[in-house]
Amino acid sequence: MKTNNIIRSLLFALPFAALLSACSEEFIALETGKLPDEASFAAVKSSMRSGHSFSGVTIVDIFAQEKDEEPQTTVIDELVLTLNKPASKDLTAEIVIGSEFSDEYRAEVERRNQQAYAYWRKLLGNFPKTEYKSDFFPTANLQMSAETITIKAGKTDSDKIVIKLSNKELDPETIYSLPLTIVLSDDNGTVIKSEYIISVDKLSVTADSWQIETKEKIEMNPELFTVLYLNVEEYQPQAANVLAYMRTHMDEGYIQKHYTLAGNIVNLRPSTVGYVPESQRVIFSLSPDLNYVLENSVRYIRPLQAAGRKVCICIQGGGKGIGFCNMSDAQIEDFTAQVKNVVESYGIDGINLRDEGSGYGKEGFPAMNTTSYPKLIKSLREALPDKLLTLVDKEEPTEYFHDATLCGGVEVGKYIDYAWHGYAEENQFLQIIEPWEKENPYSSFKRKPIAGLSQDRYGSIVVPRTSAGSGMSFEEEQQQSLNVFFWKRDGRMKNKMYVVYADITGRLAGDYEGFPYNRPFTYIGLIADEALYYELRPNGRWRVKRYKYDYTVLPMTSHAENNYNAYCKDW
Secondary structure, X not given: OOOOEEEXXXXXXXXXXXXXXXXXXXXXXXXXOOOHHHEXXXXXXXXXXXXXXXXXXXXXXXXXXXXXXXXXXXXXXXXXXXXXXXOOOOEEEEEEEOOOOOHHHHXXXXXXXXXXXXXXXXXXXXXXXOOOEEEEOOHHHEEEOOOEEEEOOOOOEOOOEEEEEEOOOOOOOEEEEEEEEEEEEOOOOEEEEEEEEEEEEEOOOOOOOOOXXXXXXXXXXXXXXXXXXXXXXXXXXXXXXXXXXXXXXXXXXXXXXXXXXXXXXXXXEEEEEEEEXXXXXXXXXXXXXXXXXXXXXXXXXXXXXXXXXXXXXXXXXXXXXXXXXXXXXXXXXXXXXXXXXXXXXXXXXXXXXXXXXXXXXXXXXXXXXXXXXXXXXXXXXXXXXXXXXXXXXXXXXXXXXXXXXXXXXXXXXXXXXXXXXXXXXXXXXXXXXXXXXXXOOOOOOOOOOOOOOOHHHEEOEEEOOOOOXXXXXXXXXXXXXXXXXXXXXXXXXXXXXXXXXXXXOOOEOOEOOOOOOOHHHOXXXXXXXXXXEEEEOOOOOEEEEEOOEEEEEEEOOHHHHHOOOOOEOOO
């Protein structure tokens, strides 16, 4: 099915819900009153992972019907009624469709409209092109496997009720409500209300930049593998979804142009390793902003994935004194379960391990050891066999990964998909690191190869952020480019992996900060086939020579081109 439209935000409000804990099968009960037999309702994980929202709001992806496309029906949720103790008799809850808009629904429509107002005023200085309307979800588009939920005597869980929604003829400018009233048939006639809130929106970014001269769908670049980072405390993930390479054929008078997308992997920050002193528990800690983005993954993450990007969560040290290198086996198991729950619940593509700022050496915490981190990597891989697992190779946390005997017999490279070095501090001279080489002429840092990891899966080019006030001379900046050129010319380049270590950001006053223009992508043309080239002049100096192709990184939208802070967070 085509994927340029999506039912964007299916919010299943469960004020009564007891949601699955991030790290156990126990329920976290919310104060909402008592049902007979002290029952509570719980959404459980379905095939669409819709039952795993930690906030009580469930987000489910459904692609909207395209022109000339047959309507699609998708499993949305599986409802289950759960009691906190076995029922003393058979209990039956009836599900009926309500006829009133909730205050939560009205607030969501208003919020979306205010968001549209702000966008269009900023972009064009006028009223929005879109104003969302309200309507009830058409019952003809709804299927339920049953209209009642029954819990047998002696049981705590009911049978599952499967809810299916059809995307037939849904209006992208309408937000729909599907209010459900659940009546438990007992002497008290207990009534519980819930509601689906369904909105329709475009899934993919449409290129409307004056610089991009195509109406064709732009795909990922098969020749270049770009890794990006994005800090959601400042910017929404859409900032990484509007980057495109423009390859111009030099022999065709700059007329023949081809466009592809940048950003194969987008690592979202920040998440950290937290710690609870009372229980000595290590916590997978999401920042409030990252938690919000995940809870609204249809709005902020699915468009990136629909474009072919892999969206991962970057985990860094939390400064607590504990991190990847000094966890106990029990803490590793617990931490893995937490990560697995988040990744699967929100449909994330993987994890990036970036052990920076852990604060090792604090009193009361174990010393660093050489087996904890490899055990964690192995544990994460076994828990998430089909997800991306990448790591940053930097300093002491990973310096022993070359020797499996030091890692407790774990060949780390067999359990990860990619690794890249982390020597890319702001305004730092570009380091080209080659762990497998005896001599390292392009870096002052030496790393050893990660055992079990092939050279084609290691990122040697990791680009730092260089600001306008970096203090680098023209000669220094040119030398960085020359180093990349010599490195490739001499056959040292083992892959076309290109990591932008600095966070992709919008344009701030007086400083483009690397997005969406070319500063972080300076060396793409040198890595791409037959692109930027250097030649030696008679005076002994090297100069840039345009070769067969020219590569430029462009914003795909006029909004990104013409506005400062175009994709600052909008929540």
